[in-house]
Each structure stands twice: as structure tokens, then as C-alpha cells.
Amino acid sequence: MLCGVFPQDHYLTQYLRSHALFALIFMLCHVSRSLGEDPVSGSRAKYLILVTLDGVRGDEMFGGMDLETLKASSEGKDVRDQEVYQRFWASTPEERRLNLMPFFWGTLMKQHGFILGHRQKGSIVQLRNRHRFSYPGYAEILTGRARDRIIKSNEKVRNPSPTLLEFLKSEWQLKFQEVAAFASWETMDFIVQQQKGAIYSNAGHQTYISRDPVMRWLSKAQFQTRSPWDSVRHDYYTFTFAMDYVQHRSPRVLYLALGETDDWAHDGRYDRVLQALHQSDQYLRVLWEYYQSRAETKGRTCFVMTTDHGRGGNPYNWMHHNDKLEESQYTWLSVACPGLTRRGELMEHPPVFAEQIAATTAMLMGLNYVEKHPNAGKSIPFLNSVP
Numbered sequence: 001m002l003c004g005v006f007p008q009d010h011y012l013t014q015y016l017r018s019h020a021l022f023a024l025i026f027m028l029c030h031v032s033r034s035l036g037e038d039p040v041s042g043s044r045a046k047y048l049i050l051v052t053l054d055g056v057r058g059d060e061m062f063g064g065m066d067l068e069t070l071k072a073s074s075e076g077k078d079v080r081d082q083e084v085y086q087r088f089w090a091s092t093p094e095e096r097r098l099n100l101m102p103f104f105w106g107t108l109m110k111q112h113g114f115i116l117g118h119r120q121k122g123s124i125v126q127l128r129n130r131h132r133f134s135y136p137g138y139a140e141i142l143t144g145r146a147r148d149r150i151i152k153s154n155e156k157v158r159n160p161s162p163t164l165l166e167f168l169k170s171e172w173q174l175k176f177q178e179v180a181a182f183a184s185w186e187t188m189d190f191i192v193q194q195q196k197g198a199i200y201s202n203a204g205h206q207t208y209i210s211r212d213p214v215m216r217w218l219s220k221a222q223f224q225t226r227s228p229w230d231s232v233r234h235d236y237y238t239f240t241f242a243m244d245y246v247q248h249r250s251p252r253v254l255y256l257a258l259g260e261t262d263d264w265a266h267d268g269r270y271d272r273v274l275q276a277l278h279q280s281d282q283y284l285r286v287l288w289e290y291y292q293s294r295a296e297t298k299g300r301t302c303f304v305m306t307t308d309h310g311r312g313g314n315p316y317n318w319m320h321h322n323d324k325l326e327e328s329q330y331t332w333l334s335v336a337c338p339g340l341t342r343r344g345e346l347m348e349h350p351p352v353f354a355e356q357i358a359a360t361t362a363m364l365m366g367l368n369y370v371e372k373h374p375n376a377g378k379s380i381p382f383l384n385s386v387p
């Protein structure tokens, strides 16, 4: 922790550097940091936005729309007549992903952050859990552990381990409303916190209470515009309520868990998967621009985005994901944080596991997660340098 209190001011640092005690502690900090578990020194990040996009494959994240998958799911119709083809198709993967996620690839990855998980470029992010479906995936991300024998279904049972969100609340001594989770899938309420009521949570078709009359109207509307799935509401409501909350409550930690991308995939609607991912990208833009527009959060917000599992990798099994389906273990991880200078796709690095995301996120916020949770995966040691 001592390492985090050193001043960032250049002249003061030079002055202090001339003192032997400083030099000794400085050296010790560097030694412990090289072991991979020390917090980022003097992290400027004060706010955290964690986003998950349920079951989004690397294929679409890195390559945009896949033509063979669209053809296979089009029931013989000419793909050229389809809106998604006209909007998202291009001849190169770089152009296609830019068409699909213009904010993510055109702004966020160019100017602010980077992404891991493009396997063709030697970058692997994978699940430690063997189940390869949602609850185990989210639990691994949020607690830093795969607990395969305990977490083995998507049923609404309370997370047996404390989460990163609860850790941040405790470390920063926040009130419950300062750590907020908004999710489209109702089971997320059970996953995001071990202690019910520890943090603010609004998940699935759930009433959202706001001072804003439009939000109160939308909160009612969510029950009258049901999605095709009993346990998942439309992402539009999840995002809109989250934005209202951010504007009125300024939480230090926001977790936004969008879900439609997975559900449309299970239904075999590749066109809707693409539309949902494109829509998610627009949500990210609004969220990011809001945080950058305020003096309090501009340049002090850390953004972390990932997914809970992959899916089958060919045009005939992309709808599914399970313990036996190869490629559904592969995910991706994107980070945009003050102080991290790498941009775009990371390539050729040691494999990363989803169990490392909790400790990595904590490290980016200047905290040591593994110290409190010794069984959790360690933070990724090479985010700011070539491994």
C-alpha cells in the first residue's frame, strides 16, 4: 500500500529521490511489483466501469460479421437482401468489426485502451472453469476463482464467494448505493454479491425507482414489452436505468451486464446477435462520453469489458456453448485505464485466464485483491509492457 502513496509530481519525486530512505522503499516497491501482485503505484483511477457482453465470441469482436454464419442461419434467403449484410459487411475483418462496433474499434481501442483475446494473433484469454456457461463464467470473473464443483448451474442461488464489487466497497468504505450493478439477466442479482443487499443491484424484469418521471414510465414499460426470454429483459432498459443511476448517484463502481447477444444466439438469430452487439457499442459510447464529459470522472475512470464464455466456432454450432464444445472456453478482455499506454490488440503473450480479471481490475484501481483472496487468480503482469 505504501507504494501507492508516493507523489506523482516530477520535481517532488526528484527531490525525494535524493533521500536514501526513499530510494530503499522505491526499490522494495519495484521488487514486489515485479512479483506481479503489487498495486499500480499511484493509480489515477477513482471510478470503475465494468461491462460484460454475454456470450460474445472472439469471431465477431475481432472479425465483425461472419458471412458463412449469416448464410447458414438465413434459411436459403439471399444474404445480400438482409439489412445486417448491407450494414456490416466489408471485405476485410478490420473494416467489418469497425462497421459492427464503430465506437469500440474506431475510438476506444485507437485512443484509450486495448484488447486481449485475438487467438490468430497469439493472444489467448480463456475460462478456468470447465462448465463454459454463464453463472460459472460470471462467478469466475467477479470472484477470481473457478469453483466447478460448487457452481455448476444457472439456478438462482447466492454466490458462495464474496465478489470484486464487495471487495471494492469494503476497501473504499463505500455506501451500498456507491457500488451498482445493472443486469439484463435476473440471476445476476445472485451472482454479483455474496451478501444480499451489500451493493445496489437491479437485474432482470425488476422495477427501477427514480425521481425522473420518464424512468418511472420506462420501468413500467419493461413489463409490457417482454423479451422472448422469461429471465432476461431487453438491454435497452438495463442500459437506460444504469445511465439514469449514474447521472443521479455518481457511483464509484458501475457494473453493466448486457445479455441479449447470448439469448439471440441460442435462438439461432445471427442477425439479431449482430444488431444487439452493434447496439451495445452505442451504449458504450454514451457511457464513455458521459464519464469523459465530467471533470470529476474524466481521466479518472477505468473501463474493463469482457464476456462470460465463448461459443462454438463454426456456422453450425455457433449457437451453443458447453463443457464439451471446443472454443466455448475462449473469451476476450478489454481495458481502458488512465496510466495504461498500450492501444489496440495485444499480441503474442502468455495465456490469460478469466480468473485473473478480478485481481487485475483491483490492481488497476490501486488495490491488491489476492492479499485478501489468496485463492484468486493473480493479476496480469504485462499490461503495460511487452511480456
Ligand SMILES: [Zn+2]
Residues within 6 Å of the ligand: 055, 133, 134, 262, 263, 266, 321
Ligand atoms: Zn448462453
